[in-house]
Amino acid sequence: MTKQQHGSLHNSMLISMPQLDDEPFHRSLIYICEHNEQGAMGLIINHETEVVFADILPQLNISEDLATNLELPIFTGGPVKPEHGFVLHTPLANKQWQSSIQVATDLCLTTSVDVIDDIAHDAGPEHSLIALGYAGWGPGQLENEIANNAWICCPYDADIMFNTPPNKRFDAAARLLGIDMNLISTQVGHG
Numbered sequence: 001m002t003k004q005q006h007g008s009l010h011n012s013m014l015i016s017m018p019q020l021d022d023e024p025f026h027r028s029l030i031y032i033c034e035h036n037e038q039g040a041m042g043l044i045i046n047h048e049t050e051v052v053f054a055d056i057l058p059q060l061n062i063s064e065d066l067a068t069n070l071e072l073p074i075f076t077g078g079p080v081k082p083e084h085g086f087v088l089h090t091p092l093a094n095k096q097w098q099s100s101i102q103v104a105t106d107l108c109l110t111t112s113v114d115v116i117d118d119i120a121h122d123a124g125p126e127h128s129l130i131a132l133g134y135a136g137w138g139p140g141q142l143e144n145e146i147a148n149n150a151w152i153c154c155p156y157d158a159d160i161m162f163n164t165p166p167n168k169r170f171d172a173a174a175r176l177l178g179i180d181m182n183l184i185s186t187q188v189g190h191g
Helices: 113-120 141-147 158-163 166-176
Strands: 012-016 029-036 039-044 048-052 073-076 080-089 100-104 107-110 128-137 151-155
Touching: 012 166, 029 166, 039 073, 039 141, 080 113, 113 128, 128 141, 141 151, 151 166, 158 166
Parallel strands: 073 128
Antiparallel strands: 012 029, 012 151, 029 039, 039 128, 048 073, 080 107, 080 128, 100 107
């Protein structure tokens, strides 16, 4: 999965255009984990939920004793399977979690509880983002939405995903393309 296919948006980010105003996609920034002829899958990386890390530990039978990072935000990854957790994270040398796939050279996607336990006890990856649910598109659906100006694409940027405050990620990604999203109208003009 680490090899990018021709025409694939795998390992890039989608920025929602202003006319896409329904939740959870309004002003969303999505990391594309997979994109091929079967469709696409990604995680919204800039919309925090009201849930924090400490809230999910008891549900996963993870002891809060000695746990750290209790105030880590949990993100709305998308509307599909919101009861499932996904962790985007940097690889950790000599460590492999049960349900982990490498989605890029410097990024993995893990769906197993063992990574959450390691994050809780400071034995996890250096950088991680935990999301509930995902965004999914069927064959050709994402390409059609892009053609209809619902999304613009920009390169993946680890600094935006892991070091930029969540409420600033959307605008930071647009700036990678030299765009100020506040200046883009929701109306399409015809002259």
